[in-house]
Amino acid sequence: MKRETQIYVGGQWQESTADSVIEVVNPATEEVIAEVARGTTADVDAAVSAATVAFDDWSHSTVDDRVAVLRAWADQIEANADEVTDTIVAEIGQPVTWAQRASTDMTVRDLRNFADALPEILWAEQVGTASVRRLPAGVVGAITAWNGPIRSVCLKAGAAIAAGCTVVLKSSEVAPLTPFLLPGYTEKSGLPAGVLNIVTGTGPEVGEAMVTHPGVDMVSLTGSVRAGSRVMELAARSIKKVALELGGKSANVILPGADLDHAITVGIQDAFRNSGQACGALTRVLVPRNRLAEAEALAALTAKSFIVGDPTDRATHLGPLANRDQYDRVRSHIERAIGKGVTLVAGGLDRPEGLDRGFYVRPTVFSGTNDDRIAREEVFGPVLVIIPFDDEDDAVRIANDTDYGLAGGVWAADPDHARAVAGRIRTGRVRINGAPIDMRAPHGGLKLSGIGREMGRHGIEDYLEYQSLHG
Structure with a gap:
């Protein structure tokens, strides 16, 4: 059984301050296959600090720099496809053929779609006498779902990083093992330290600490309507931007x-x-x-x-x-x-x-x-x-x-x-x-299904803000 008690902060693995763990269960066998740290507010503080430090340089990186990182990231996942797929199968029970095609391979395609879309974004335009620019939203708190332990993560982190944001990720406590593979891939892809940070834990502890943290500028969640409502409630206290991909009855x-x-x-x-x-x-x-x-x-x-x-x-x-x-x-x-x-x-x-x-x-x-x-x-x-x-x-x-x-x-x-x-x-x-x-087309919903869009150019634009320069 694996015991993963570290978090990924500032480009390094370090011990969590947690004093307890969360068990990861293989749903096909009902056996415990791993334990991960039940993260703390202190862990979130450390991750947000690292993301804040990294933001200044990454937010000023060029489109070409980010395209190169995204393509290399996709290449790394593709080269390690069996490792990714096997981990998904073990922790959430996706059938291997489906996990390979719809999770691993599709994530590779999503990252390459982001790379293709970056040059298509109108980063600056003249509006009358004003110059209007697109700016990264800032430090993003990403809370992802267990039903997509690689794709849900990369749809958020990939789009945010493409936009020039830095990310603090809380992966699902049900499926934390697949996201733990990502730092090995992103480091080889040339992603600077602190741009992606990972803290494991529960929603009420780590998730809410992220949403209410003064250093987090935007929160993106995939989850239930109840979780989305809670994120909106907490984010409203500091007027944070939110993106919510919630449920459906289609x-x-x-x-x-x-x-x-x-x-x-x-x-x-x-x-x-x-x-x-x-x-x-x-x-x-x-x-x-x-x-x-x-x-x-x-x-x-x-x-x-x-x-x-x-x-x-x-x-x-x-x-x-x-x-x-x-x-x-x-x-x-x-x-x-x-x-x-x-x-x-x-x-x-x-x-x-x-x-x-x-x-x-x-x-x-x-x-x-x-x-x-x-x-x-x-x-x-x-x-x-x-x-x-x-x-x-x-x-x-x-x-x-x-x-x-x-x-x-x-x-x-x-x-x-x-x-x-x-x-x-x-x-x-x-x-x-x-x-x-x-x-490449946007994915997202109306009514209780959420706010904002994921995938392709529209997914990146969710992590951008406008700035007008007059004179």
Whole structure:
């Protein structure tokens, strides 16, 4: 078992001032695989001080300097892809094929997208008699999510560093081991000491200390609505800029005339990616009422086709949920929906066959209404609900009848028609007929799904401020 009691500050590993540790559990085996420091306010102070010292030089680095660092950083992750992927699999149970493709490889692409986007940013412009410049926001406190232990970190730290900011990172206590790999890569990439600092610990201790720290200028969080609300509350006391990437309850609208079989198959693949632990997962499937029974049958077949099992097996589609709390929470959602009489189409509370340990949940499909609690609350597991609609206006109404607004999908025989309907949906991103997501475009939400955008040029610009020079 690993014991990682150090934090990364000012380009060096140093002992945390913590007097206790946090256990890291492999969700497939339920065994403790590591211990990390339960960081303290003193640790945060040290990290913020290092980031503050480093900010003056890094904020004046050239675009070419930052492009070179980002490309070298991406190259380092790519060269160490197996190490990164294996660590992700061990600490959150992502199936190895998915972890490689959607976590490791995608992070490499994200960093290269940032490098490509930097020269595209309008760093200075003349507005009348004033010169307007873009400036880095300052020292950024980055609080990242366990469901993306490499990608979530690099989407924040990569964009902030690209903007000329310095970063204090609090990685998730559920998945701290993958971020610990990054300093070895960033040092070889030429990133100066103090630009990236890492403190492990819990949200109430380390996270809140970062948000309230007078030396932190901006806070970026990926997490739950509750966590986002708390960050906003605390950040408001010192008027800090915040960026929040929160939850979702996204609708996949399948219009009359669409290829129902294909739309159901691709939609469920989206909903169940990373075992359903994806904020943008399309977990509400909206279908014409006269095709409800057909949709239920197709969804049942698709859900039953997923291989649930050992995440180190390349044949596995769905691994375990990331931790015990998540496992209990998802099962409670399923149990409550069954108890309320929502129609169970596939899955349920029984453990997947042959798996007597690990935090595994069967791929589960319900059929109900948009008023059911299972259709209102984010489950964050392999659970979706099919909802019938009467006509196109009814479909749009149901899609928008949610507190969230992160993602969505629209399927139609005519792509132009699908785009027209997508334009009526109040959400940050919509896939048309299952089209792949272009990772250079912005990702983020409306309503309870958050504030700000990640990925590509727009992700970098979230970490910039304007300065006007007159005369």
